[in-house]
Amino acid sequence: MKFIDEVEIEVASGKGGAGAVSFRREAMVPRGGPDGGDGGRGGDVVLRVSRNLNSLVDFRPRKRYAAEAGHNGEGSLCKGADGKDLVLQVPAGTVVRSAEGHVLADMTESEQFVVARGGRGGKGNAFFKSSVNQAPEHAQPGEPAQEMMLRLELKLIADVGIIGLPNAGKSTLISRISAARPKIADYPFTTLTPNLGVVRAAEFKSFVVADIPGLIKGAHRGVGLGTQFLRHIERTRVFIHLIDASSGQIEEISQNYQDINDELYKYDELNADKEGFFPLSTRPQLVVFSKIDTLTDQQVQDLSREFAGWVSTLAISAVSGKNIDRLIHKVSEFVFGEERGELGR
Ligand SMILES: Nc1nc2c(ncn2[C@@H]2O[C@H](COP(=O)(O)OP(=O)(O)OP(=O)(O)O)[C@@H](O)[C@H]2O)c(=O)[nH]1
Numbered sequence: 001m002k003f004i005d006e007v008e009i010e011v012a013s014g015k016g017g018a019g020a021v022s023f024r025r026e027a028m029v030p031r032g033g034p035d036g037g038d039g040g041r042g043g044d045v046v047l048r049v050s051r052n053l054n055s056l057v058d059f060r061p062r063k064r065y066a067a068e069a070g071h072n073g074e075g076s077l078c079k080g081a082d083g084k085d086l087v088l089q090v091p092a093g094t095v096v097r098s099a100e101g102h103v104l105a106d107m108t109e110s111e112q113f114v115v116a117r118g119g120r121g122g123k124g125n126a127f128f129k130s131s132v133n134q135a136p137e138h139a140q141p142g143e144p145a146q147e148m149m150l151r152l153e154l155k156l157i158a159d160v161g162i163i164g165l166p167n168a169g170k171s172t173l174i175s176r177i178s179a180a181r182p183k184i185a186d187y188p189f190t191t192l193t194p195n196l197g198v199v200r201a202a203e204f205k206s207f208v209v210a211d212i213p214g215l216i217k218g219a220h221r222g223v224g225l226g227t228q229f230l231r232h233i234e235r236t237r238v239f240i241h242l243i244d245a246s247s248g249q250i251e252e253i254s255q256n257y258q259d260i261n262d263e264l265y266k267y268d269e270l271n272a273d274k275e276g277f278f279p280l281s282t283r284p285q286l287v288v289f290s291k292i293d294t295l296t297d298q299q300v301q302d303l304s305r306e307f308a309g310w311v312s313t314l315a316i317s318a319v320s321g322k323n324i325d326r327l328i329h330k331v332s333e334f335v336f337g338e339e340r341g342e343l344g345r
């Protein structure tokens with residue numbers, strides 16, 4: 001399925017039905033009183049979370065989604081029917097923003113959100129009958145509809161984000177530790193949209209991992225695939241920062257590590273003013289050296305020694321399975337709060 005994580009649409013609630021102006025006319029009643037009924041309520045536009053969705057692909061960009069208007073009131077005190085609500089299904093994790101960028105709702109916390117209320121129906125002339133005015137000639141119009149542009153933004157809900165350069169082995173790792181089966185290949189930018197996988201660490205202890213496209217130096221300026229998809233790991237508690245260690249070159253590996261962190265930092269700077277933004281550069285990281293099946297034990301030791309003391313590291317191979325259990329254990333301790341604060345930079 002196509003993955004769409006941002007869409008702009010227009011929504012409009014239903015306007016209220018007008019109240020009726022009408023008088024009773026019956027053969028045996030010479031001067032019938034006012035009997036204009038009230039107009040019906042307009043329908044609401046409601047956003048509702050559907051667990052079966054994981055993309056905004058079903059929304060047509062810039063389309064107008066309108067609820068039904070209330071029906072007009074009629075004579076004989078007939079009230080107009082209420083307009084039907086329009087329910088729009090969204091995936092969990094959708095952030096709803098106004099055209100100006102204000103967060104109206106976060107569909108992580110709420111299951112349902114009324115984004116545009118239908119107008120109330122107007123009162124019919126029967127309502128305005130009083131001792132001084134036995135035959136009111138006026139009725140109320142219905143309340144107008146509410147219309148607005150909305151920006152829907154999907155932020156996937158994951159506990160752990162895997163970040164790293166293209167080819168670091170991110171997709172290979174997620175396919176090793178979960179049932180996710182993303183495409184894996186030895187060229188950069190194989191992954192174009194995020195993948196989620198559920199990792200079962202122990203009985204009743206599962207967490208969701210997100211594998212995202214690779215980042216490269218300059219990504220914040222749009223180099224490579226840019227940094228758009230970083231929003232999908234904004235809500236994660238911890239990052240697995242995966243670094244291809246197969247070169248065995250400590251300097252190159254340190255530089256790669258630094259380049260990714262610089263991009264996180266720049267992304268934070270660019271988004272700092274955005275309402276509801278959670279910075280990424282301060283998120284705890286577990287630094288993981290990948291592809292160690294291609295290294296000697298001595299090379300692995302040298303690497304770990306180099307980084308020791310300033311970051312929490314682990315050396316793994318998704319191919320041989322080396323240290324994969326330890327990785328799951330460490331990440332799960334963090335996700336379930338037993339080791340908060342130990343990771344970090
Ligand atoms: N030897 C070895 N090769 C690996 C390991 N993990 C991944 N690879 C290889 O590295 C290449 C890239 O792997 P991917 O998992 O596609 O890398 P990625 O980080 O998802 O790459 P992008 O999606 O392009 O960002 C593939 O050819 C994998 O087979 C490993 O542990 N050992």
Ligand SMILES: [Mg+2]
Pocket residue numbers: 170171172182183184190191212213
């Ligand atoms: Mg990949």
